[in-house]
Amino acid sequence: MDKQTITIYDVAREANVSMATVSRVVNGNPNVKPATRQRVLKVIEELDYRPNAVARGLASKKTTTVGVIIPDVSNIFFASLARGIDDVATMYKYNIILANSDESGQKEVQVLNNLLAKQVDGLIYMGHTLSDDVRAKFSRSKTPVVLAGTIDPDEQVGSVNIDYKEASRFVVDKLVKDGNEKVAFISGSMDYSINRDYRLEGYKAALKENHLPYDESLIFATDYSYKAGESLWAKLTAIGATAAYVVDDELAVGVLNGMLDHGMSVPEDFQIITSNNTILTEMVRPKLTSISQPLYDMGAVAMRLLTKMMNKEEIEEKTILLPYDMIERNSTN
Structure with missing residues (x-):
């Protein structure tokens, strides 16, 4: 029998039961005698029958x-x-x-x-x-x-x-309280509401609480990629940033390696907090501090x-x- 054409009818005939019984077995309905269930399952296995999800959907x-x-x-x-x-x-x-x-x-x-x-x-x-x-x-x-x-x-x-806004405020506040007056905010596009209206607003709130001015030169909207992060080290050091909150782990690893490759020490010269706590945060050295999202x-x-x-x-x-x-x-x- 061609595998493609095996239907519920074939299973019913081979097992000598009604199509309704086969349907009940396939759908896990408990109202089938154990012996009958075993017989139907054996035939399903022998014929390699797969219920047609589309047909089931039409019904x-x-x-x-x-x-x-x-x-x-x-x-x-x-x-x-x-x-x-x-x-x-x-x-x-x-x-x-x-x-x-x-x-x-x-x-x-x-x-x-x-x-x-x-x-x-x-x-x-x-x-x-x-x-x-x-x-x-x-x-x-x-x-x-x-x-x-x-x-x-x-x-x-x-x-x-x-709560992306509150998480952002929380970690930037930590970086400021650790003695960083120039904390960079590194994110993907500001066209994304999650960055513009939530994370950036949390960043601004932390600065305000700590009586620090908002400086647009510390804001970097770039690609969510390792290469984009790696290329930022020169700009970050040029503006005197000593820490960064990065909204993506791959981006954060790029920032970290860019710093290390150019003779900077992390966290001694530059501190980094990232935001997704994926496996990447533990694969790099030093390991990255991160917001932990479930x-x-x-x-x-x-x-x-x-x-x-x-x-x-x-x-x-x-x-x-x-x-x-x-x-x-x-x-x-």
């Missing part, structure tokens, strides 16, 4: 599939979130379609259209920002959406994050929130802030 008007849009699949921050999403999706028997948007606004819309065309039951969106085009697509599609590690300033879309939990909670939305359960709070911490290592005093 139930659900595809049991969730689309996950990720801006950079190679970035450990997003990969850690995706693990939490995937584990909870598996628990609730949802399949994941992972789509990489390459940090491109145009590709985000294209990827979103592709996922909606596949009739996904829900979407988890991880991007650095929520563009007007993407927001418009969300509201038109009526498909439940949750943001993970992404901010919606208007709080119209469900989201799971930490990345796996953020993904898991986002997926659980989405399951509630897809099943139209009651939701108490759709803007969720999880606790964060700071892990002190060797890039600060």
Whole structure:
């Protein structure tokens, strides 16, 4: 028998049971006699039968599939979130379609259209920002959406994050209290709301609390990449910065190595605090002090929130802030 054409009917005939019984076995329904269940499972294995998710979706008007849009699949921050999403999706028997948007606004819309065309039951969106085009697509599609590690300033879309503004204020305050009057702020694009309206605002709040002036020459908006961080050392030393808060770990490793390669000592000459506490922070020497975000939990909670939305359960709070911490290592005093 051709593997492609094996249907629930074939399994039922071979096992000498009704199609309803096969369906109950496949879906884990307890109302099947143990002996019958074993017989059906044996036939399923022998025939290598795989339930057709699309056909099942047509019957139930659900595809049991969730689309996950990720801006950079190679970035450990997003990969850690995706693990939490995937584990909870598996628990609730949802399949994941992972789509990489390459940090491109145009590709985000294209990827979103592709996922909606596949009739996904829900979407988890991880991007650095929520563009007007993407927001418009969300509201038109009526498909439940949750943001993970992404901010919606208007709080119209469900989201799971930490309090980025407060975390930023907290670590910059630490750097200032350690004796650094010129603390650089190194982030990705200021077009991203998470950087401009949250992290930078926290940075400004810490300076204000410590009666320090805000100096725009200490603000660096660059790419989220190792190379971008590595090339900053000359500018940082030229303006007399003695510390930096960096919003991405790969960027922070670039800053660290740029300093070390040009004869600077960390933390003696320059202190660094990064923000995602991915494995990179422990792979470098000196190890990097970092804000600790519960990345796996953020993904898991986002997926659980989405399951509630897809099943139209009651939701108490759709803007969720999880606790964060700071892990002190060797890039600060």
